[in-house]
Amino acid sequence: MTGGGSSIPEVQNLLAALVASKPGGKIAELGTAFGAGARAIADALPPDATFVTVESDPARYTEACAALAETRAEVVNACWEDVLPGRGPFDLVFFDGGTRERPLELPISLLAPGGILIKDDLTPGRPIEGDPVREAFFQDQRLVAVELLTTAATAAIVAVRRP
Template identity: 45%
Template sequence: MALERRGDGPSACLPGVGRFLAVLAAGCVGGRIGEMGTGVGVGAAWMASAMPVDCRLVTVELDPVRVAAARRVFADDERVEVVHGDSFDELQRRAPFDLVFVDGGRSDRAVELLRIGGRLVFDDVTPVEALPADSPYRTNDPKRDFFFTDPRLVATEVVLPDLRNSLLVGTRVR
């Protein structure tokens, strides 16, 4: 069921991303998880499947058709709230979070949604070594620039086992 993001085609959480999110969600005891960009709920399902019973997940999507699909997926899970609207605005109302997964929406302010010690995850990143030699992203990638220059984050890039996809992961330290 997990699909890759390719242009305007379907998108959903890759299995390697899902497993990584599940590991992080499992540690959110009594915590709160936010997701920017629900899609049809695949990433949220990975997190919900591993998060403790006392954890809550809020996932936000702009597309009403995708919201309806995700709400059906989580109809029987009271821990998960699927919200229709602007991801940042809706999550800001419910912040702070222990974990925020950014898969859509205004990501430039996502650190503001985290408590100190909270983790931020961006996906849809191509490892530098997998980029074409002439790609401008080898030296100027807005996602990497944000992650590695924001003084509030201690961050790293995690390359997935397929060696074609990676995640940016950061912990808010201030």
């Protein structure tokens, strides 16, 4: 499925800060779109870390390749479900493609112990109960999750896989 625009600058700053805390880490982005979030990740990537980003839409993939040409990002044109299992475990996963129709099981399986899973584009101030995305993050005993305001009107969830 294709859809969704680029991440906002506040989310890109959050990604950059978390990525910078992962020396030697393996980083993955599920859903590259045009490469905006990937650029923030790539620019913050520690020297010994690796980064793969996966986009299913061919036109978006082509744009992202151009935007990321000068970086160490590996850009892949595929459904992430088909190419990332077997390449993990990852120390940080930005879960940003196919998030509505996918349960969390596969993204969690990509995480190393202590690995971080990030989901943006939430509307703040809503209860966990009755919200499938929040329930998946906050009621899964494998995760320790926190919801953060990224602007006054947007929020993100940062979850760590328990070691």
